Amino acid sequence: MAALDQTQVKEGVDQETVDAVREVGTYKYGWETEIEMEYAPKGVNPDIVRLISEKNEEPEWMTEWRLAAFDRWTQMDEPTWAMVHYPKIDFQDQYYYARPKSMEEKPKSLDDVDPKLLATYEKLGIPLKEQMILAGVEGAEDMPAEGRKVAVDAVFDSVSVGTTFQDELKKHGVIFCSISEAIKEHPELVKKYLGTVVPVSDNFYATLNSAVFSDGSFVYIPPGVRCPMELSTYFRINAENTGQFERTLIIADKGSYVSYLEGCTAPQRDTAQLHAAVVEIIVEEDAEVKYSTVQNWFPGDENGKGGIYNFVTKRADCRGDRSKVMWTQVETGSAVTWKYPSCILRGDDSQGEFYSIAITNNYQQADTGTKMVHLGKNTKSRIVSKGISAGKAQNTYRGLVSMHPKAKNSRNYTQCDSLLIGDKCGAHTVPYIEVKNNSSRVEHEATTSKVDDDQLFYCRQRGMDEEEAVALVVNGFCKDVLQALPMEFAMEAQQLVAISLEGSVG
Amino acid sequence: MARTPRKPIQKDDALTWAGYALPVLGGLLGVAHVNIYHMDFINPVWAVGGGAILGWVAARVIRKVLG
Numbered sequence: 001m002a003a004l005d006q007t008q009v010k011e012g013v014d015q016e017t018v019d020a021v022r023e024v025g026t027y028k029y030g031w032e033t034e035i036e037m038e039y040a041p042k043g044v045n046p047d048i049v050r051l052i053s054e055k056n057e058e059p060e061w062m063t064e065w066r067l068a069a070f071d072r073w074t075q076m077d078e079p080t081w082a083m084v085h086y087p088k089i090d091f092q093d094q095y096y097y098a099r100p101k102s103m104e105e106k107p108k109s110l111d112d113v114d115p116k117l118l119a120t121y122e123k124l125g126i127p128l129k130e131q132m133i134l135a136g137v138e139g140a141e142d143m144p145a146e147g148r149k150v151a152v153d154a155v156f157d158s159v160s161v162g163t164t165f166q167d168e169l170k171k172h173g174v175i176f177c178s179i180s181e182a183i184k185e186h187p188e189l190v191k192k193y194l195g196t197v198v199p200v201s202d203n204f205y206a207t208l209n210s211a212v213f214s215d216g217s218f219v220y221i222p223p224g225v226r227c228p229m230e231l232s233t234y235f236r237i238n239a240e241n242t243g244q245f246e247r248t249l250i251i252a253d254k255g256s257y258v259s260y261l262e263g264c265t266a267p268q269r270d271t272a273q274l275h276a277a278v279v280e281i282i283v284e285e286d287a288e289v290k291y292s293t294v295q296n297w298f299p300g301d302e303n304g305k306g307g308i309y310n311f312v313t314k315r316a317d318c319r320g321d322r323s324k325v326m327w328t329q330v331e332t333g334s335a336v337t338w339k340y341p342s343c344i345l346r347g348d349d350s351q352g353e354f355y356s357i358a359i360t361n362n363y364q365q366a367d368t369g370t371k372m373v374h375l376g377k378n379t380k381s382r383i384v385s386k387g388i389s390a391g392k393a394q395n396t397y398r399g400l401v402s403m404h405p406k407a408k409n410s411r412n413y414t415q416c417d418s419l420l421i422g423d424k425c426g427a428h429t430v431p432y433i434e435v436k437n438n439s440s441r442v443e444h445e446a447t448t449s450k451v452d453d454d455q456l457f458y459c460r461q462r463g464m465d466e467e468e469a470v471a472l473v474v475n476g477f478c479k480d481v482l483q484a485l486p487m488e489f490a491m492e493a494q495q496l497v498a499i500s501l502e503g504s505v506g
Numbered sequence: 507m508a509r510t511p512r513k514p515i516q517k518d519d520a521l522t523w524a525g526y527a528l529p530v531l532g533g534l535l536g537v538a539h540v541n542i543y544h545m546d547f548i549n550p551v552w553a554v555g556g557g558a559i560l561g562w563v564a565a566r567v568i569r570k571v572l573g
Binding site (some may be wrong): 351 | 544545
């Protein structure tokens with residue numbers, strides 16, 4: 001990149017071409033929005049917890065809940081069992097709350113919205129109409145929507161900027177809003193379900209999140225309703241030295257269905273930033289939830305400088321009989337990933353599926369996998385994990401399949417494949433299998449391979465360069481998981497796979 | 507050269523074809539089932555074989571009834 005900056009551009013070459021060339025091989029979303037921000041003082045203590053609760057105008061019971069979590073967190077130690085290494089995080093040297101000053105009051109018209117905020121959405125590729133709704137413009141929902149509808153909740157640093165298609169969803173009884181709004185508008189639902197899947201003291205990062213979460217998404221699908229559109233949340237970290245702690249709560253009542261998408265990006269910086277999220281999903285009888293993630297946080301530069309430390313706790317509780325949950329994730333970003341989306345298969349005949357692609361390049365480290373806890377009879381789970389390591393990256397699959405004594409006739413199938421590109425990277429597989437009854441069956445398949453030279457040779461014979469050939473081979477390797485993604489995400493993920501591996505060969 | 511008029515498909519022809527086509531169709535349905543309902547954890551070999559046998563049985567029944 002530096003070489004290009006120093007190169008003199010020939011006469012006749014337009015700026016667009018220069019910019020396009022400059023963008024190749026760089027993190028596409030690494031730019032920063034220069035916007036006036038409002039911060040809470042640095043560090044975390046009971047006063048900061050109270051301040052966050054106050055900023056969100058929360059009731060007393062929520063503040064107490066947060067303070068109890070904070071009290072618990074102070075007694076906990078940071079986990080060290082994961083195969084990731086990073087400098088010790090100074091939890092008192094970062095901001096726990098940051099919001100654009102213009103978001104102090106919800107804008108009533110487009111003229112009131114900070115133009116820089118609008119430009120951010122435009123640059124992130126969110127359509128103009130959604131852009132208006134995202135910025136919280138009243139009445140924008142009545143405008144005709146183009147193509148397939150996807151309701152979006154946009155979280156910018158510590159606040160939810162806006163949620164689209166709320167009125168249309170309301171007609172079907174679906175509640176889709178920010179968690180801060182849900183705490184105020186639907187306290188009975190939040191009180192009933194919050195912390196029931198991921199308890200306050202579940203783990204170090206989940207406890208920290210419980211104390212300081214600032215915003216996130218809330219979804220409630222009433223009994224028998226098939227959500228008329230896909231729901232999604234877009235997380236953007238913009239402020240420097242600020243952690244993002246969002247909380248997502250999804251409740252699928254009896255016989256309902258919802259597909260939920262999640263995307264995230266952050267600016268390119270030399271210093272690492274923390275992201276600790278919690279996602280809780282409750283799936284009642286005969287309900288189905290599909291949760292897809294394309295994680296594209298800044299992964300750090302080619303020397304391992306900067307990037308996001310991504311510590312996430314995601315768990316789905318299949319409480320009802322015949323309930324289903326499906327996790328699909330494409331992990332291409334963040335310097336350190338620590339993430340194990342899990343399924344608790346409590347109801348009889350409930351099903352859990354987990355499809356994952358984790359791509360690590362340069363100095364990235366990923367310790368990711370899943371937990372399938374079979375508690376009910378005839379429960380089934382399927383795990384397909386694809387790990388790709390390039391450069392000097394380390395990729396670990398860590399999975400638990402647990403068949404409890406009452407989980408008679410349960411089944412699990414696990415497929416765990418690792419692909420190595422280059423000779424300095426690593427792939428590790430750590431499966432834990434516990435079977436406590438005689439009628440259940442667990443199957444585990446694992447492979448580790450290098451990119452096949454014959455395949456590369458075949459592709460190169462047909463005029464592809466080496467990077468294109470590797471991208472094609474890797475996309476083929478990930479095919480099973482990419483097929484499980486919704487169409488829009490699958491296309492994006494396919495391109496992301498190629499971009500993430502740029503510079504990994506030669 | 508005069509063209510011989512095309513003979514309409516006779517019942518016997520259809521029944522003969524059913525004997526070949528239905529097992530193949532059954533096998534294909536088995537493959538489709540494995541791919542669509544992957545959480546049923548059915549062995550593809552059994553699905554294809556079972557589908558083909560069911561198709562063959564169906565063809566036999568049809569021939570018995572109509573033949």
